[in-house]
Amino acid sequence: MEGRMVERKHIIRTERLCKEFPAGRRQIGVLHDIDLHIYPREFTIIYGPSGSGKSTLLNTLLGLEPPTRGKVFVRGRDLFKMADDQRAEFRNRNYGVVYQQPYWVKSLNVLENVSLPLLLRGESLKFARGRAMYSIEQVGLERFAKYAPTQLSGGQQQKVSLARALVTDPSVIVADEPTGNLDTASSNEVIEMFMDLIQRLGRTVVMVTHELRFLEYAHRAISIRDGKIEGEFGKSEIKNLVKDLKAIGIK
Ligand SMILES: Nc1ncnc2c1ncn2[C@@H]1O[C@H](COP(=O)(O)OP(=O)(O)OP(=O)(O)O)[C@@H](O)[C@H]1O
Numbered sequence: 001m002e003g004r005m006v007e008r009k010h011i012i013r014t015e016r017l018c019k020e021f022p023a024g025r026r027q028i029g030v031l032h033d034i035d036l037h038i039y040p041r042e043f044t045i046i047y048g049p050s051g052s053g054k055s056t057l058l059n060t061l062l063g064l065e066p067p068t069r070g071k072v073f074v075r076g077r078d079l080f081k082m083a084d085d086q087r088a089e090f091r092n093r094n095y096g097v098v099y100q101q102p103y104w105v106k107s108l109n110v111l112e113n114v115s116l117p118l119l120l121r122g123e124s125l126k127f128a129r130g131r132a133m134y135s136i137e138q139v140g141l142e143r144f145a146k147y148a149p150t151q152l153s154g155g156q157q158q159k160v161s162l163a164r165a166l167v168t169d170p171s172v173i174v175a176d177e178p179t180g181n182l183d184t185a186s187s188n189e190v191i192e193m194f195m196d197l198i199q200r201l202g203r204t205v206v207m208v209t210h211e212l213r214f215l216e217y218a219h220r221a222i223s224i225r226d227g228k229i230e231g232e233f234g235k236s237e238i239k240n241l242v243k244d245l246k247a248i249g250i251k
Pocket residue numbers: 021022030048049050051052053054055056057
């Protein structure tokens with residue numbers, strides 16, 4: 001009972017997660033004994049230098065990249081104990097994903113692209129389109145539903161990717177440098193949308209970013225270096241961290 005209660009507290013938890021990639025005849029360790037906890041209804045930011053293993057970690061949390069050792073639990077389920085198709089379905093049901101680059105099916109318009117995750121899960125075209133339109137309205141781009149995604153600005157495209165990530169009504173949104181290609185105003189809008197998802201809809205957001213100015217929005221910040229968790233900060237520690245960063249001129 002005790003164990004189950006502890007489990008409930010986290011929506012995602014990893015246990016001594018290790019990932020190695022083959023490099024010639026050797027193996028290169030990219031993640032080392034990562035014990036990560038993501039709490040529901042929180043905005044968690046993961047940051048760290050390029051090559052430190054952030055994207056690899058996210059891909060493992062998503063069930064896309066099997067760990068060499070260790071475990072990933074999502075909503076109490078051991079991700080890599082599932083069969084591949086079960087894991088894919090679990091991902092489709094629980095996760096929405098946003099990357100730095102939006103990936104479009106170029107022959108499809110905005111509405112059709114946003115419908116895809118629902119069609120992949122076997123929903124009817126009518127249902128998928130209705131939900132997709134609602135999702136596009138949520139990001140304020142209904143006017144562009146019939147456009148080709150590439151006709152939109154970078155910021156608008158990223159909002160459409162967010163609409164696509166949200167169309168399945170996922171409990172967790174995972175974002176890998178979602179503002180990496182955006183101007184300041186569009187970046188801020190994306191972060192505001194994340195905050196709204198958490199505060200109004202009780203969703204959980206995990207974001208990798210290089211932009212430390214977003215730390216002040218986060219409930220929890222995790223710094224990764226050389227494939228290890230270097231530090232984990234709660235709200236009050238983040239406040240001090242942000243102060244220190246401002247003092248040394250990082251905005
Ligand atoms: N499929 C792969 N095969 C071999 N090595 C890989 C693979 N994917 C990642 N790596 C290596 O793992 C390390 C971590 O990569 P990862 O993409 O996770 O870093 P990152 O922290 O996301 O970096 P960035 O901030 O530049 O996106 C790098 O050294 C990378 O070369």
